[in-house]
Amino acid sequence: MTPTPLIALAGNPNAGKSALFNALTGARQKVGNYPGVTVERKSGRMALDDGRPLELLDLPGTYSLTPSSPDEAVTHDVLLGKQPGERLPSALLVVIDATNLDNHLRFALQLIELGLPTVVALNMVDMAERDGLKIDADRLAAELGVPVIPTVAVRRKGIDELKAALGSLAATQAAHPVSEPSGDHDALIVLQRRARAIAAAATTEENFRLRWTHRADAVALHPVIGPILLATILFVMFQAVFAWSAAPADAIDSGFVALQGLVTDRMADGFVRSLIVEGLIAGVGAVIVFLPQILILFLFILLLEASGYMVRAAFIMDQLMARVGLSGRAFIPLLSSFACAIPGIMATRTIDDPKDRLTTILIAPLMTCSARLPVYAVIIGAFIPERTVGPGVGLQGLVLFCLYIAGIAGAMLAAFILRRTVTKGPPPGFLMEMPRYQMPIVRDVLLGLWQRAIIFLRRAGTIIAATTAVLWLLVSYPKPPADYAQPAIDYSVAGRIAGALEPVFAPVGFNRDMALALIPAMAAREVAVSALATVYAVDAEDEAAQEQSLVERLQGRWSLPTALAFLAWFVFAPQCVSTIAVVRRETNSWKWTGFMLAYLFGLAYIAAGATYWSALALGL
Amino acid sequence: MDVDAETMTLDRLPLGTGGAIVGVCWDKLDERDARRLRELGVDEGVLVEKLHKGPFGADPIACRIGRMTVALRSIQASAILVGARTVR
Numbered sequence: 095m096t097p098t099p100l101i102a103l104a105g106n107p108n109a110g111k112s113a114l115f116n117a118l119t120g121a122r123q124k125v126g127n128y129p130g131v132t133v134e135r136k137s138g139r140m141a142l143d144d145g146r147p148l149e150l151l152d153l154p155g156t157y158s159l160t161p162s163s164p165d166e167a168v169t170h171d172v173l174l175g176k177q178p179g180e181r182l183p184s185a186l187l188v189v190i191d192a193t194n195l196d197n198h199l200r201f202a203l204q205l206i207e208l209g210l211p212t213v214v215a216l217n218m219v220d221m222a223e224r225d226g227l228k229i230d231a232d233r234l235a236a237e238l239g240v241p242v243i244p245t246v247a248v249r250r251k252g253i254d255e256l257k258a259a260l261g262s263l264a265a266t267q268a269a270h271p272v273s274e275p276s277g278d279h280d281a282l283i284v285l286q287r288r289a290r291a292i293a294a295a296a297t298t299e300e301n302f303r304l305r306w307t308h309r310a311d312a313v314a315l316h317p318v319i320g321p322i323l324l325a326t327i328l329f330v331m332f333q334a335v336f337a338w339s340a341a342p343a344d345a346i347d348s349g350f351v352a353l354q355g356l357v358t359d360r361m362a363d364g365f366v367r368s369l370i371v372e373g374l375i376a377g378v379g380a381v382i383v384f385l386p387q388i389l390i391l392f393l394f395i396l397l398l399e400a401s402g403y404m405v406r407a408a409f410i411m412d413q414l415m416a417r418v419g420l421s422g423r424a425f426i427p428l429l430s431s432f433a434c435a436i437p438g439i440m441a442t443r444t445i446d447d448p449k450d451r452l453t454t455i456l457i458a459p460l461m462t463c464s465a466r467l468p469v470y471a472v473i474i475g476a477f478i479p480e481r482t483v484g485p486g487v488g489l490q491g492l493v494l495f496c497l498y499i500a501g502i503a504g505a506m507l508a509a510f511i512l513r514r515t516v517t518k519g520p521p522p523g524f525l526m527e528m529p530r531y532q533m534p535i536v537r538d539v540l541l542g543l544w545q546r547a548i549i550f551l552r553r554a555g556t557i558i559a560a561t562t563a564v565l566w567l568l569v570s571y572p573k574p575p576a577d578y579a580q581p582a583i584d585y586s587v588a589g590r591i592a593g594a595l596e597p598v599f600a601p602v603g604f605n606r607d608m609a610l611a612l613i614p615a616m617a618a619r620e621v622a623v624s625a626l627a628t629v630y631a632v633d634a635e636d637e638a639a640q641e642q643s644l645v646e647r648l649q650g651r652w653s654l655p656t657a658l659a660f661l662a663w664f665v666f667a668p669q670c671v672s673t674i675a676v677v678r679r680e681t682n683s684w685k686w687t688g689f690m691l692a693y694l695f696g697l698a699y700i701a702a703g704a705t706y707w708s709a710l711a712l713g714l
Numbered sequence: 715m716d717v718d719a720e721t722m723t724l725d726r727l728p729l730g731t732g733g734a735i736v737g738v739c740w741d742k743l744d745e746r747d748a749r750r751l752r753e754l755g756v757d758e759g760v761l762v763e764k765l766h767k768g769p770f771g772a773d774p775i776a777c778r779i780g781r782m783t784v785a786l787r788s789i790q791a792s793a794i795l796v797g798a799r800t801v802r
Contacts, residue, residue: 157753162746194781197755282752290757307783308765315766315776409785413770422774422785446746524774525750525790528783 098139098149100181101260102172104205105189106198107155108529110217114189114247115152116538118256123541134440135180142261143254151183157197158282159204164443173208174274185211185263187256192222192229192244193530195297199289200282202238211263212240215256219244221530225305228298237292248535307402307530314406324410327403331394332498335467336491339386346386350379369566372631377562377624380644381468381554384620388464388550389543392433396542400534404429405526412524418506419513421447421522424454428505431461432498433546435673438463439680449519453512455680456690459668460505462498468620469664470497476648477657500665504697516689553618561614562624569610569632583632602699603659603706605652612669619669655709662705666698724762724777725791732763732778737795747790755780762796 105111115123119138136152153172154165161167168177175182188205190198206212216231235242241259245252314320354375361367398404404426412422423445431438438458445451462470471494478490513519565588574585583589592610599609607629615622623644630647648657668674668691678687721736735758740748756779765783766776773787 157750160749162749196760196780197753197782200753200755282749283757286752286755286757290760311766311776311783317767317769321769405785409766409774409776410769412774412785413768416773446750523747523787523790525747525754525786526784527754528776528785530783 097181098147099184100149100151101185101187101263102151102153102183102210103187103189104153104169104173104201105155106157106191106194106201108527109155109189109191109198110247111152111155111189113535113538114215114217114245115150116535116541117247117250117253119150123545140257142257144261146261148260150187151180156201158201163446173205173210183210185213185260187260188212188214189217190214192216192219193225193227195229195293196286196290199238199293200285203285203289203292206238206240213256213259213263214238214240214242215247215252216242216244217247220246220249220251226299230296230298234292234296237295248532310531311406311528314403315409320406320410324407327398329495331391332495333487333491334394335387335390336471336488336494338390339384342386343383346383347379350375350382353379368570369563373563373566373628374559376627376631377566377621378554378559380472380624380627381558381620382551384464384468384471385547385550387467387471388433389547391464391467392543392546393539395430395433396539397534398429400532400539402529402531405528408526409528416521416524418510419450419517419521420453420509421445421450421524423522423524423526424450427454428458428461431458431463433464435459435461435463435670436676439673439676442680445522447519447522449513449517450522452681452686453509453517455677456512456517456686456693457505457508459670459673459677459690459694460501460508460666462501462665463619463670465619465670466664468623470494470661472623472626472644472648473657473661476645477652477654497661497665500662500701504666504701508693508697557617558621558624561617561621562628565614565625566628566632569629583629588629602663602703603653603656603710604663604702605656607651608656608660612663612667615669617671619664619667622664622669654714655706658709658714659702659706663698663702666694666701668694668698721795721797723792724764724794724796725775725788727764727796729764729767732761733796735760735762735794736797739793739795742793743790751786751790751794754784755782756794762794 103111103115115136115138118140120140122140123136123138134154138150138152140148140150142148151172153169156163156166156169159166159170159173161170171177172180173183173186186205186208188202190202202214206214214234216229216234219229222229229244231242231244243252243256243259245256247253314323354371357367357371357375361370398407407429408422408425410422411425415422415424424442427438427441427445429438430441435458438461439455442451442454442458445454474490474493478493481489483489483492568588568591569583569586571586574580574582578585584593588610589606591613592606595609595613596604596606599612604612607626610629611622611625614625626648627644630644630651652660674687674691677690678684681687727733735756737758738751738756743751760780761778763778764775765778768774774785775788775791776783776785777791778784
């Protein structure tokens with residue numbers, strides 16, 4: 095049996111590669127990583143009209159095959175059959191943007207020279223026409239020596255023709271020798287000029303103008319309106335995270351309460367029932383409640399990226415970032431880190447300057463990721479009154495906004511100091527393409543959200559469920575003797591560990607339960623919430639206490655300064671094993687990983703202490 | 715094409731004006747920047763237009779290079795020599 099033919103999808107960034115990949119494969123996609131590097135491996139299956147299956151591999155968007163960044167190295171190695179664990183593709187699908195032929199053809203020529211059977215998708219032909227360009231696909235095919243199919247990936251135009259062309263390529267099965275491309279500068283210029291000649295021959299230009307993009311940029315990059323617009327977008331984004339999520343979060347919460355009731359009714363009282371009701375459902379439920387907020391945040395990030403606005407934001411922020419020694423390029427990974435530091439840190443690989451990149455990695459965990467939201471939301475919900483402080487501005491939302499600002503300020507301060515000490519170097523440059531504005535495609539955004547939701551739920555079902563169950567056991571056992579005067583939890587294993595830790599945290603106002611919650615929260619920050627939920631569920635002695643929500647329980651047990659100190663801790667503390675692992679992999683250094691842990695925990699401790707003692711001094 | 719006798723580096727060009735690239739001092743750029751600029755289509759004969767500048771200071775600038783918009787800093791732009799002519 096022959097394996098499914100593997101077709102590699104390659105092209106410049108912003109050629110519409112992802113949209114084409116989605117149009118060809120639908121939701122049948124697998125997202126993973128290449129071993130040893132953090133370049134995402136995205137593949138999907140598609141069926142030809144005659145039923146033959148093909149595997150489509152979406153390579154990272156790059157400008158050339160010169161292997162100088164991890165993305166380019168993977169593209170280069172896969173196409174030359176040198177990538178470990180990846181077979182040599184049997185054919186190549188090259189995507190080029192019809193509105194930017196000069197540039198995209200250069201890379202296309204380089205790819206065609208590799209000698210693999212190739213089809214070119216001439217994408218966004220509709221945009222080209224709108225901008226006043228007419229492209230002769232047949233002429234282009236004759237010049238390039240490979241089939242050229244005009245497509246509009248976002249409207250699924252040309253997809254059938256593309257499938258047919260891929261089908262006939264996959265049938266050829268010829269083992270072509272693949273040759274190493276020449277990457278030197280003169281070769282690049284020669285290719286560039288050939289590309290321009292071919293583009294000129296195949297294009298009829300009438301009054302070319304990127305009308306839409308130019309008009310939009312006149313506003314988005316306006317020296318006054320631009321920054322105001324960016325600040326407004328970010329503020330709306332963070333308000334929406336709270337405002338839009340209330341109803342679905344309540345629904346999920348009541349769902350879990352109902353589930354607890356159901357299990358309690360159906361099962362006999364005992365160890366297993368307690369583990370399920372107090373441990374698993376209480377713990378996992380406390381985290382899943384935050385799915386709506388996390389998805390809203392990702393929705394904004396996906397929309398900003400898909401629309402092309404993200405690079406404009408980087409442009410506006412560039413000089414502010416330069417003041418702390420970074421470049422505007424660092425803004426994109428940092429903004430992604432608000433959703434999750436892991437994709438954020440992975441996105442730093444687009445930063446060329448090694449010192450700029452290292453600094454960005456070291457401060458990325460200070461951006462308030464979505465896993466902090468559950469912690470913030472519970473504490474804010476319990477201790478900050480729900481009232482408005484202005485039209486459309488709630489106090490709770492404002493406090494949340496301040497926590498985000500605290501993270502940003504901490505990150506900027508850290509970058510400022512790092513760039514003058516341990517990551518000292520020449521100021522980084524800022525050189526990037528600003529893609530055309532585009533209407534985000536609903537289907538692609540929904541697919542992105544779906545993938546995020548699955549990752550989150552899988553985490554809740556595995557890491558969070560497991561740590562919660564273990565914590566429940568540690569909190570519940572051993573049972574104290576009948577004449578034990580203190581709360582039962584003090585007698586348990588967890589109670590004793592927390593008791594030992596308490597003196598460390600007492601100076602910053604943390605109580606035993608908080609020390610206890612911080613340990614499992616090393617696995618993931620949101621576990622702090624499920625841990626507190628579990629601790630207080632086990633600790634609740636009578637029926638009335640059993641029925642209290644986590645928020646009500648916290649209100650009774652924590653003082654306001656303690657709660658604020660806990661918030662301050664979470665602004666800085668690097669409590670996430672996955673982030674630490676990614677930092678280790680991306681920096682390829684235990685030294686830098688250890689450095690990051692030390693400075694972040696140090697900051698967290700100082701911030702929590704400072705918050706606690708100033709709150710006490712203010713009489714809060 | 716009516717190119718003025720006067721040439722100017724891209725960083726000194728006023729906003730909203732442009733022209734054809736008449737020369738690039740590749741030696742002035744570090745190797746990484748030079749390669750990137752080539753990849754983004756900077757070459758003799760390509761039309762450029764200075765479109766926007768960042769809100770906080772003189773940098774960065776956004777230029778049309780060929781058919782795409784590229785953000786760069788003045789230091790890089792100063793290596794690009796433009797045959798100045800006014801494009802509305």
